[in-house]
């Protein structure tokens with residue numbers, strides 16, 4: 004029986020020194036077969052497991068994770084949640100995901116430390132200005148919130164932004180504000196989904212690495228070969244972010260994806276300084292301030308194919324110097340930690356959620372900025388698995404688009420490309 008978290012349960016457990024909390028999820032014995040295997044206990048894998056159990060009653064599900072749950076990109080991202088995308092196909096999906104994030108604490112009975120705050124795009128080139136205004140007009144059609152603001156208003160909202168004056172190499176020309184943006188705690192998202200999925204009967208197996216996908220004589224998926232032996236299932240979902248291609252290649256499947264390194268770092272904690280998410284696409288960085296006071300800074304992806312999960316020195320130096328050009332006062336800040344993750348990026352920069360040429364094998368991949376997509380990603384992927392047909396919000400994001408050339412060229416992905 005899963006413990007319901009509340010102020011009352013907190014007070015009750017305080018009486019026993021917080022020593023009797025039940026485990027948040029089980030570690031059941033591994034079975035030899037399941038209805039559905041999900042590879043990867045990141046945000047997308049866990050959210051899919053939760054929705055399969057909650058929405059469709061599919062509970063004979065194993066989530067297999069080679070490390071510890073929530074240790075992949077979900078632990079490495081900068082938690083920016085937003086829906087200011089460019090394409091008609093993308094916007095409704097991200098609007099839904101942001102909406103679901105807003106209610107996730109209540110939904111999963113897990114405190115996400117969700118903090119709704121605006122995102123300000125700082126515009127420093129006319130090309131960017133045109134592109135963002137175009138994005139605004141497309142978003143207007145969908146009722147999403149994205150509005151132009153003047154340079155003065157940018158500076159009023161971000162007093163620490165003292166660079167980018169009229170004599171700068173890239174002077175600030177204007178801004179765009181996206182009022183639906185938010186940040187929250189990424190570990191809580193992984194843990195919350197894991198706990199809620201486990202409570203509905205889903206099994207989560209950590210330290211269980213899938214070495215290869217196994218196909219039967221008919222070519223259909225039969226299961227997976229793991230470090231703990233063969234496990235059978237008629238449906239296998241690959242939700243492994245940067246490792247998608249290395250895994251699907253074991254089933255003879257080549258995908259239009261390449262893996263890239265994306266990095267971030269944090270400063271020492273300082274007093275409250277910035278209460279919005281600041282995105283500077285022309286300079287190539289973005290930042291926000293965490294509840295602890297640290298400035299969380301992200302750079303652009305390194306364009307070469309790479310499976311590294313540490314920060315590349317030149318990306319780090321470029322990002323710091325870009326940041327100092329707009330925030331010169333930050334030069335005295337100490338930087339505390341730096342890291343990176345590896346993202347699988349599709350050729351058109353949009354996600355792929357799809358059946359494949361291997362019957363029974365489903366992939367969710369290409370999540371460039373896929374943290375914000377986790378709630379709606381789980382909702383729609385569970386639909387695909389349970390019903391055998393794409394959810395209307397993701398109907399255009401199939402693999403087939405690369406055959407019919409119906410690309411969804413998405414420029415609303417991240418800082419710079």
Ligand SMILES: Cc1cc2nc3c(=O)[nH]c(=O)nc-3n(C[C@H](O)[C@H](O)[C@H](O)COP(=O)(O)OP(=O)(O)OC[C@H]3O[C@@H](n4cnc5c(N)ncnc54)[C@H](O)[C@@H]3O)c2cc1C
Nearest residue numbers: 043045046047069075076077081083213344372373374375
């Ligand atoms: C530095 C950085 C900043 C980012 N900032 C943002 C942001 O601000 N906003 C945003 O929306 N997105 C952001 N992202 C992107 C976002 O983190 C990812 O798109 C998203 O987390 C990917 O989905 P996931 O959580 O399911 O992946 P992951 O958490 O990576 O989950 C995949 C899991 O699969 C496991 N796995 C891999 N191979 C195997 C195998 N063979 N067998 C078993 N398990 C396996 C991995 O161990 C991992 O736990 C950022 C990413 C990085 C790296």
